Amino acid sequence: MSANQNQTNIITPTNITVAKFGGTSVADFEAMLRCADIIKNNTANRVVVVSASAGVTNHLVRLSQADVPSNEREQILSNIADIQYAITQHFTNFEAINSEIVTLLESLRVFTDQQAANHTMKNSDEILAFGEQFSSRIFAQVLQSVGVNGHYFDVRQVMKTDSLFGKAQVDLNQLASNAQQLLLPLLNDKVIVTQGFIGSDQDNNTTTLGRGGSDYSAALLAEALQANNLSIWTDVVGIFTTDPRITDQARSINEISFGEAAEMATFGAKILHPATLIPAMRQDIPVFVGSSKEPDSGGTRIQREVNSNPTYRSIALRREQTLVTVKSPQMLHASGFLAKVFTVLAKHQLSVDLITTSEISVALTFDNPHGSTQALLTKAVVEELEQLCEVSVEHGLSLIAVIGNKIHGTKGVGSSIFDKVNDFNIRMICHGASNHNLCFLVPEADANQVVERLHNTLFTS
């Protein structure tokens, strides 16, 4: 062995899985123990990314808002404390972990008081970040209790972001070099337990990546560490052909390509944060989605190449769509009209999902989760559009996306889908732009029935 090799005590682990556990997976002590077993049973699991225990982020969101009466603040702080202590009371030696929890609770109180005195988005992110700090501190100890060398790691050291509090963008280059320098060497003999959802800006202020962002954090860490696998452990046995609450015929999908899964995540399958697959695709890291309650029941493997590429893979449903139709006789043989419309939308940060056009009118849909488009598509935006054209806005619609392969190049797709639902009012059919989907709108009240009927036709022949 050369002198040089002798000095090199950093041996890069060759097989790294980043495992992410969602809020229900770390909701209580029993749930955490199940996750600890999953880690213990596969030594490739070197990095664990946790969400806040179920319910905690919602409490923190309320705590971060302006005008929370002081008695409600106290109540929320005590609810959060109860959730943590309900877990730590199961430790045989709980003094050490409880003192960490006490320190965190005290610090949370400081930020909460500051927020009550002067509400800022910056402070809001400090508050929101506590959920993951509690759960990661506790989970590291749970790992130790089952004989795994679990170590807490503050992800803010590596997950550097801009200062867009509440919706921060990660600096991928900084993350990659920080992760290689600070995180990778630890993986030889430790299992690192760290936080999803949070990061820090260039001035080391805490930031958050947006609700549900822990999946995305895990994928970013997997990419930065050039991991071999990413496992997302949740409370369902993988990705289903459709929402099992709509039809009991829905079943778990064994394997699915990145392209199809990305469409599903975008079009409403709530199981993964929509951005999760982007880093995985960039680095070609297979993603497994399974249930931490039933780790032996299989799950869904998402990767670039899959064995079968069926025309129909799944049906996604997204409710509460807003349909905006803009109409202008000026559009007849004119150029530049669409550019003007989109300039207005871009200025107000409205992101368009579906588009259909005719010679003089354009129909657009916007996603409408609580507090998004509803808030953004203000009277001011509509009035600005009205300077350009006639505008009509409709609510109460659902978007259905049939997802699969070569949908735009397969004969008979139209009749397979629409013949079965021709007694419903189907609008805004979008077919052709994507190889992987065909989308349309239906009235909200018909959505479940349409999905159920299509699922029966396309999946249970």
Ligand code: ASP
């Ligand atoms: N705890 C955060 C949330 O509830 C992030 C996550 O769980 O993915 O949104």
Ligand code: MG
């Ligand atoms: Mg989630």
